[in-house]
Amino acid sequence: MKYDETMDEREIINKIKTNQMAFDYIYDKYFPQIFQYVMYRVYNREVAEDITSVVFFKAMKNIKLFEWFNKIPFSAWLYRIAYNEICNNAKKDKKQEKILKAYKNEDADTYYEMNTEDNERSFEFIHDYLKKLPQRDQEIITLRFFEKKAFAEIAQITGKNESTLRVNLHRALKKLESLMPSEVLNHAYRQISM
């Protein structure tokens, strides 16, 4: 039996543990979406692939914990798992950072710089500042400005109410602004306006 958009997603998700076709449908639909979100957060393809596969594995393993009656869409539940995995990964990275710092390969960075697209280079620029913020602030900015999600959707993902999110976003942007010198920001803006 082939699953498509016309079918009730709840029914498909109920069959996901026993039916491989149901799993295929869910995976094909949500993997690119979650992968993109993780990429915005970690900006490393290998790490993003690892995290996304862990997200799906955990989601499938704990599918019984997913509750429809809370009216959270399945995608929002996946985003929550992804957020937790990104935080776990960041903790591991902090430990490894000190070791890697000593062996940082400058040539590899130059090669990457030369082979990236313009908008990707702009993203790299903003990501460098973004990763200095706390995980919660990074999440709100990513969901709001890169994923272009409405506050209602972000509220479903984070489990916070919309007014709290607006305040949090405002504070997060203030923090980010304080990290970026105004001339750098103006230069970056001119680059994306071209």
Next chain:
Amino acid sequence: MPIDKYLCDFKPPVFLPGPSFVKIKLDLKRAIFDKKLLGHMHIIYTTAIVCLLALCSIFILKPQTAQNINTLVFGQDTADSGAILFADKDVDLSQFTTQFKTISSDASQSLPFIEDNKSYLIQRVKNSEEKSFFYVREVKKTNTISNIY
């Protein structure tokens, strides 16, 4: 230049999953569905082992059951069935006493009725006067006790 204006106008790059998309899918399917099958196999193996152990325990505690099953399957008693009975210390020998040939311990040196190429079971018992007696029984493949001396 406010940062939110910059972020609103910013067009983020589209990151699509690479060829690993298919590989991860296969790995996940293997991990989810094969593991489930493996889980079922565990249950099957465990049940089989428990049944086997239960059967062995029954056969050890009640050898007669094993003998009955053997008779049921092969249709006849085996030559060793008599030995199983005699091996049990608590077996009631009264059913054999009338048909057993009783020999006094003094006669044990010469047993003229013992024939060549035949199998016998010998049971040594003592009476209330502490006198030894031997019960001799020929072991035949058929389950009869007609040839008991």
